[in-house]
Amino acid sequence: MFLFISVCFLSISVYYLIFGGEYINVVATEPELHLSSTSLVASFSRDEQTANDNYKNKVVEVTGSIKEISYLNNRSTLILEGNTKSSSIICDIQPNHKMKLKKLKEGDTITIKGVCKGYLKDVILLNCVLTNQNTNE
Amino acid sequence: MNKILIQLFFLLNFVPSDSISEQVITRQGQVSFFSYTSVENIEAKNNQVLSIIDLSKQEIAISMLMNAFVFKKSLMHEHFNESYIESDLYPKATFKGNFIDFDPNIEGSQTKFVKGTLTIRNISKEMEIKTNIENIDGKFIITGDFELTVKDFEIKIPPILRPNIAKVISVTFRFEYQPYEE
Numbered sequence: 278m279f280l281f282i283s284v285c286f287l288s289i290s291v292y293y294l295i296f297g298g299e300y301i302n303v304v305a306t307e308p309e310l311h312l313s314s315t316s317l318v319a320s321f322s323r324d325e326q327t328a329n330d331n332y333k334n335k336v337v338e339v340t341g342s343i344k345e346i347s348y349l350n351n352r353s354t355l356i357l358e359g360n361t362k363s364s365s366i367i368c369d370i371q372p373n374h375k376m377k378l379k380k381l382k383e384g385d386t387i388t389i390k391g392v393c394k395g396y397l398k399d400v401i402l403l404n405c406v407l408t409n410q411n412t413n414e
Numbered sequence: 415m416n417k418i419l420i421q422l423f424f425l426l427n428f429v430p431s432d433s434i435s436e437q438v439i440t441r442q443g444q445v446s447f448f449s450y451t452s453v454e455n456i457e458a459k460n461n462q463v464l465s466i467i468d469l470s471k472q473e474i475a476i477s478m479l480m481n482a483f484v485f486k487k488s489l490m491h492e493h494f495n496e497s498y499i500e501s502d503l504y505p506k507a508t509f510k511g512n513f514i515d516f517d518p519n520i521e522g523s524q525t526k527f528v529k530g531t532l533t534i535r536n537i538s539k540e541m542e543i544k545t546n547i548e549n550i551d552g553k554f555i556i557t558g559d560f561e562l563t564v565k566d567f568e569i570k571i572p573p574i575l576r577p578n579i580a581k582v583i584s585v586t587f588r589f590e591y592q593p594y595e596e
Contacts, residue, residue, distance in 0.1 A: 301488075329505070333481075334481065347442065349442050349590060350442065350444045350461055350588065350590075352442070352461050354442060354461075356441075362595075365441075367441055367442065367462050369461060369462065394462075394479050394481050394482045395479045395481065395482070395505055397441075397462070397464040397477050397478070397479060397506070398441065398464050399441055399464075401462045401479060401482055403462075403482060403484070
């Protein structure tokens, strides 16, 4: 029995050493917060420190209007409208979800789930997946 | 006659005398770094780097979130943020500098130096970085690479992991700018 446990422990350690664990699985994670893209940007531009405490490194679900779809540097990025013209949300889409972007266009309203990383001039969400889409048709 | 005068007035006012807009921006600049050792190679990329250039003043400003660097293994990401960079305490790295002898009116490619201050973990280093500037119809793309010494930024690496991390880290960057409209 002891041997069995030791082997289990050892293989887990080796697994972590080799694979270094996995990144947070956004698809399977229930978002901690739901909000609109405009209010997420507004809370960061109002008080970055408080917004960081509330949202940083958390899985958030954001609904907003698409400002731009970008494929710069071989990434798939959705930019969602913020509360002002100069600040938005930059959503880096997971590679396995990028096919879904083909059906989208600027102005569509969309719901995205991702890990909030913080704020520069825009709020940055990584590992994003599309959870729901309502095209304006 | 009046109509023509009014039109002329508008033309003179709204067509800028310099065809290049004063400021350009990217929100999706790319910065990568590499650590090569015999034990392992570590590579990380940040695709959401912010940069603004003031073409008339020849100034450049760059800002990035340290926790937005993506690694192959999440354990590397964890060590980087929690132990080495301490991104909760020092969430951003910034660079502020000036181009030396850069003429934004020249089309095509030119190699120039940027002199400025790089700040990581609140520690500032004066740097001179060689960059390639490409100007295609007023659209600027800036690329380059440089090296950083881990010790310069007082990054503490535990002895057991010292062989895994290079003493000198190579950094590459690529910024593709757009006109900046506030």
